[in-house]
Amino acid sequence: MHGAGRMRMTELTLVxxxxxxxxxxxxxxYDIxxxxxxxxxxxLGEYIAPLGQYDRVVSGTLRRQFGTAEGANPTGLPHSTDARLNELDYYGLAHSLRDSHGVPFPDTPEGFAAHVPQVLDVWRSDGMSPDLESYKAFRARITDALHDIAKDGPGALVVTSTGVIATLTAIALGLDxxxxxxxFLTVAHTSMHKFELRRDGLYLTQYGATPHLDTPDRxxxxxxx
Known part of the structure; x- marks a missing residue:
């Protein structure tokens, strides 16, 4: 039980x-x-504030991430930023895919759902422009960020984006x-995801929770x- 408690100390909540x-x-x-x-x-802030589970907020530097972190922090917890939590460059990747494979940028939600796997497949195969961040580099920066945040203890609410959460989920579960x-397509806005960093790797302990939205009126x- 002592070992299990120590592992829980590395749990972080990503939003x-x-x-x-x-x-x-x-x-x-888009970044508004x-x-x-x-x-x-x-x-989200109204839901988590009474719980007293968090002692700090960490967000990426994108406006949508920073704004969400501020809105979800009504008690004024210390808020720091880390650009390593920023989203993958989807627009850059999409333009590279257009130029190399003739795939147009989608203009409907259905088109976007079909576009995502094409982008990710080519990106993971190193088929994008060399001027863009590689998948390997993206994966390294977000895992490094998570480990550094964990060094300050388990009480961080980490505000980031879909690509970061989906990639960490794929790493934790060994997904293809x-x-x-x-x-990538099922991460709801302001949904909560819990990860544990253990000696033998990354574990997913909660995925996609939206308790602050799970009422009929919302x-x-x-x-x-």
Whole structure:
């Protein structure tokens, strides 16, 4: 039991940012929380504040991540940023896929769902522009960030993005690209995911929880795009 307690000390909670501008065609336009995104963050903060489980907030530096972290922090916990938690460069990867394979950027949710596996497949096969961050480098930076955050103890609420959460989930569960794609498409806005860093690797202990949205009057607010 002593060993099990020690392993729990490395548990971290990762949260996806609130809903952003889904109609955007470029990263700057996308990186803005919608009105619903602000509400989702505030509701998350109202849910977690009475629990007293967190002593600090860590977020990426993207506006949607930082804004979510602020909204979910009504008690003013210390908030630091780490750019290693930023999302993969989906727009850059999509443009590279367009230039190399003639695959257009999607303009519908259905098109996006079909586009994601194409992007991830080519990216993981090192088929994207060499000017872009490689999959190997992305994986290394997010795992390094997680280990560094864990050094300060288990009480961190970590606000990041879909690609980070899906990739860490795939690492923890040993998922192939097809299964990872499903994870990528099923990370709800402001959903909570718990990971444990143990001596023998990364473990997923909770996936996709949205207790702050799981009421009839907020059913509309459980969004993915």
């Amino acid at each position: 996806r940012h609130g809903q952003a501008n889904a109609a955007a065609k470029d990263p700057d336009s 929380l919608s009105d619903l995104g602000h509400d989702q963050a505030r509701w 690209t097809s299964a990872k794609t499903k994870m 059913a509309f607010a459980r969004t993915f795009v």
